[in-house]
Amino acid sequence: MKEAVVLSGEGSSSMSLSRDRVEEKNVTMPKNKSDKSSVVKRRPPAATGALARGLLLMNVFHREVRPMSLTDIASEVNLDLSTVHRLLRTLGEHGYVVRDDRTKSYLPGPKALSPLSLFHPLNQLRHEARSVLESLRDSTNETIALVLFVGTERLVVDFVRGNHSLSPYYDAWLTSPLHGSASGKLLLAWKSDDERHKMMGTAPYPKVTSHTVTETAAFFDYLNQVRLQGYAVARDDAFEGLIAIGSVLMHRHEGVPLGCVVMTGASDSVSAKAEVEIANSIQAATALLIGSAPSLQALRQWV
Known part of the structure; x- marks a missing residue:
């Protein structure tokens, strides 16, 4: 199996030789690739306003490849459960989020997965x-x-x-x-x-x-x-x-x-x-x- 070298872009300093995906925006990679101890996880910036918070949620869905619970999502975006639930409901009404009633988890909806027309x-x-x-x-x-x-x-x-x-x-x-x-x-x-x-x-x-x-x-x-x-x-x-x-x-x-x-x-x-x-x-x-x-x-x- 091929092993991916993860880059946020060609020539980027945010690189990992592991199979785990590394997002440049929330991980600081060491300049010395042998020094893995200096990798620091950053919290996302505080979002204010419904639109900014909704976009913060969409970033989570774009990044993750698995269904997520309400608690998982709230933890990722550092918001309270009631706020996240309200945002998810609005996003779901517009086709950006789908809720699996069986597992009570959330998935990106059709508009999130394929926002552009196939003929775009x-x-x-x-x-x-x-x-x-x-x-x-x-x-x-x-x-x-x-x-x-x-x-x-x-x-x-x-x-x-x-x-x-x-x-x-x-x-x-x-x-x-x-x-x-x-x-x-x-x-x-x-x-x-x-x-x-x-x-x-x-x-x-x-x-x-x-x-x-x-x-x-x-x-x-x-x-x-x-x-x-x-x-x-x-x-x-x-x-x-x-x-x-x-x-x-x-x-x-x-x-x-x-x-x-x-x-x-x-x-x-x-x-x-x-x-x-x-x-x-x-x-x-x-x-x-x-x-x-x-x-x-x-x-x-x-x-």
Whole structure:
């Protein structure tokens, strides 16, 4: 059986070599991967207002893969039983939660499990891109992800696991450092300097590993290089031992990228020479997607 390397995003420092899923938002992982004692569980932030509390409950259902009792849910969100029961009843009335009367447990409802229409461009893109991602995985043996840029956020549309015993696992929303991930660098590369400054904040940027670039001049120079060559590399930038190589997904003669395709694997399995070869393969895959996925035309209005 393959064992998943859990990532909140490619190149993320929130990584575990266990089979347990690790959520970046409520677990602090040690920078030294041999030091497991410094992992600290964080409580979710206090939610105020019915909407915020309802969303807090939905986050629990999105994260868990088992039915949950009222007590379990209340404990997860740190709210009293009566408040949680009232919120669950409202969510159930609108199709977001289902109650199993036999076990008195709660499950995510149809609207929570599949909020988008089956004909939504995102679902269509997932189907259209699958064979391309699988082909790229087969040629590299590494994990491949299709990422869509939604404003300044990075959404994983789909991914295929690599052929190695340890393979990265992607969360739907990438929150890895922009300056430490291939997808983040590709997102920033086509932005103006003003937009980059706004998204990155003031330098020096957080130094996640010894390889992380923290100064504006050096980082912006690399982003300009990415823009010229069409691909980005993040080797050990956000987590020691991981490399991510990504190519931008963009219609020809347009200056706004829709997203990217990213390969993630172990740094020692990809030589510096192989970086260019893999980047070329990913660029060929993105070109194929642009030419063969009709849903990308509909998604152009998103960027």
